[in-house]
Amino acid sequence: MTHGDWPPSRCRLGFLTDEDKDAIYAAALEIAEHVGMRVHHGEVVQTLRAAGCEVVGDDLVRMPRHLIEQARSTAPATIVMYDREGRAVMELGGYRSYFGTGSDLMNLYDLDTRERRKSALADVAGAARLCDALDNIDFVMSSAYAHEIDPHRAYVEEFRAMVANTTKPIVVTAEGLADLSVMFEIGCALRGGADGLADKPYFVMYGQPSSPLEHPADSMDKLLFCADTGIPAIYSPAPLAGATAPITVAGHIAQGVAESLFGLVIHQLRKPGAPFLFGIGPAVLDMATAQSSYNAPEYLMTYLGAIEMARWLDLPNWGYGGTSDAQLVDAQAGMEAAELTLLSMLAGSNLNHDVGYLDFGLTGAYELIVIVDEFIAMNRRLLAGLHVDRDSLGLDTIAEVGPGGDFLGTRHTAKHMRNVQWRPTILNRKGFERWREDGGFDLREKARRKALDLLAHHQPPPLPTAAAVAIDALVDGFAAPEQ
Numbered sequence: 293m294t295h296g297d298w299p300p301s302r303c304r305l306g307f308l309t310d311e312d313k314d315a316i317y318a319a320a321l322e323i324a325e326h327v328g329m330r331v332h333h334g335e336v337v338q339t340l341r342a343a344g345c346e347v348v349g350d351d352l353v354r355m356p357r358h359l360i361e362q363a364r365s366t367a368p369a370t371i372v373m374y375d376r377e378g379r380a381v382m383e384l385g386g387y388r389s390y391f392g393t394g395s396d397l398m399n400l401y402d403l404d405t406r407e408r409r410k411s412a413l414a415d416v417a418g419a420a421r422l423c424d425a426l427d428n429i430d431f432v433m434s435s436a437y438a439h440e441i442d443p444h445r446a447y448v449e450e451f452r453a454m455v456a457n458t459t460k461p462i463v464v465t466a467e468g469l470a471d472l473s474v475m476f477e478i479g480c481a482l483r484g485g486a487d488g489l490a491d492k493p494y495f496v497m498y499g500q501p502s503s504p505l506e507h508p509a510d511s512m513d514k515l516l517f518c519a520d521t522g523i524p525a526i527y528s529p530a531p532l533a534g535a536t537a538p539i540t541v542a543g544h545i546a547q548g549v550a551e552s553l554f555g556l557v558i559h560q561l562r563k564p565g566a567p568f569l570f571g572i573g574p575a576v577l578d579m580a581t582a583q584s585s586y587n588a589p590e591y592l593m594t595y596l597g598a599i600e601m602a603r604w605l606d607l608p609n610w611g612y613g614g615t616s617d618a619q620l621v622d623a624q625a626g627m628e629a630a631e632l633t634l635l636s637m638l639a640g641s642n643l644n645h646d647v648g649y650l651d652f653g654l655t656g657a658y659e660l661i662v663i664v665d666e667f668i669a670m671n672r673r674l675l676a677g678l679h680v681d682r683d684s685l686g687l688d689t690i691a692e693v694g695p696g697g698d699f700l701g702t703r704h705t706a707k708h709m710r711n712v713q714w715r716p717t718i719l720n721r722k723g724f725e726r727w728r729e730d731g732g733f734d735l736r737e738k739a740r741r742k743a744l745d746l747l748a749h750h751q752p753p754p755l756p757t758a759a760a761v762a763i764d765a766l767v768d769g770f771a772a773p774e775q
Contacts, residue, residue: 303638304387305635305639307600308601316597316601319546320547321357321550323505324357325354325356328352328505329501329550330505331351331353331506331558333509335516339562340558344359360556362557362560363556363559364606366565367559367566367607368565369385369606369608370383370385371383371524371567373494374492374494376455376460376461376482377459377753382431382643384524385606385642388642389636389641390431390644391428391613391647392430393432393646395498397436397648397649397656399656400436400656401621401655401657403744408620410439411439411656412436416434416453418457419436419656419658420432422658422662422746422750423460424458424460424752425750426661426662429647429668430460431496432458432462433465435656443467444772445471445770447465447466447475448471448767451478451767452764452767461496462494462496463498464497467510468510469514470772472514472517474766475495478762479494479495481762486521489523496523496525497514498526498610499525500526501527501554502529503536504531511555515555515559516558516562518566519559520563524567524568525559526610527568527569527570527571528569530573530575532584533574533590534579541597542597544590545574548572548594549572551572552572568607569609569642569643570601570608571602572594572595574598575591576594585652586615586616586632587628587631592632592635595612596639599611600639608642608643609641610643611643611644612645612646613629613633613644613664614629614633614644614664615628615632617652619651620650621660621739629664647664647665648660659743662740662742663736663739666716666717670714683704688704689704692704718735
């Protein structure tokens with residue numbers, strides 16, 4: 293399993309005081325208990341009523357705080373995720389950070405033409421294969437949206453494309469129970485049954501309530517299905533500050549915490565101990581442009597607060613990394629993607645998605661995925677910290693060289709030069725003349741060329757024949773429910 297107990301405590305970022313966390317949690321409890329939330333699912337409403345909630349009318353539910361405390365006590369603090377081959381590759385929880393792509397981007401920068409175009413199913417497959425080749429992308433989502441596919445079939449077709457093109461764990465989006473059930477059956481085919489999939493989870497389901505303070509029927513259906521089957525479930529609201537959430541950072545956090553924890557209670561009442569990921573997608577409505585921003589400072593402040601609340605609640609969390617509001621891969625994209633990614637690493641956010649997002653989540657770029665992979669590699673090296681002992685202090689070699697000497701030819705330098713220095717693959721470490729002789733490419737072009745090379749030469753291990761046949765039968769036989 294990769295990326296164990298890191299970053300060490302001396303490298304961790306703190307944003308809230310203990311008093312802040314207490315106050316935010318108390319506010320979330322007050323929202324759940326006294327304001328209440330609408331639950332558009334009769335079975336869930338009856339379950340909540342039987343558990344001691346106050347139900348006003350048909351669907352307004354007020355939740356006593358002891359149910360939230362009870363759910364916190366049963367939800368697991370860590371979730372181990374396995375790849376397609378059944379190897380444990382991510383341990384979600386604590387301060388361990390993993391990164392992957394996002395889902396359903398409407399547009400993509402074409403690697404060949406370098407122009408922005410609508411995305412297609414082939415782009416889902418290409419993104420999965422690219423991520424399979426990149427060591428520091430830990431999981432995949434669809435990245436692109438398959439425009440040419442019937443929208444009621446799109447998610448199952450995208451899932452098949454991802455399964456075939458990467459061995460890494462997957463985070464899925466689903467329209468409803470029908471397509472999520474097919475994904476579950478595919479997971480069972482790979483694991484030899486439902487028990488095998490529950491023992492070694494291969495994919496995570498992304499779901500969310502509707503801010504402010506509403507829980508749609510389809511979100512409830514998927515959440516309950518995940519609890520029943522052991523599929524790890526993300527339940528992360530996306531409250532928009534100034535529109536569907538308070539404009540203040542503290543209020544934004546408090547509402548998001550309340551909405552996610554409300555889902556946790558429903559999930560744990562269904563099956564105590566089922567794996568659940570807490571989270572908030574805290575977008576900000578720019579009052580000057582009416583644009584929802586992924587990278588505004590207020591977004592980052594709310595997001596960091598949400599991560600700290602997850603650590604305080606001792607719940608694995610759903611997070612973000614590698615995104616930009618820029619319209620193309622430029623200096624702004626590099627700055628914003630790097631800042632968000634590093635903040636997630638320093639704060640210990642667990643399962644961080646949206647690597648490669650541009651244009652407020654409307655456009656993707658393979659080049660940005662490659663750049664962020666390199667950035668993560670560099671900072672995993674940095675945040676691993678340093679080891680201090682007599683050998684690393686170099687006392688013997690310093691004494692050997694003495695005043696006026698050099699360390700180039702020493703045994704100590706030869707011993708450590710490969711394990712001490714991190715080597716980039718696309719960042720420029722050359723002087724001007726060598727850089728110009730090698731083509732004079734900027735970072736975007738070097739990332740584009742690396743992506744093209746990986747796509748031309750990398751192939752993940754093929755699916756076992758029996759599993760491939762079973763998956764094709766499940767997807768080809770899927771009939772979307774009539775709308």
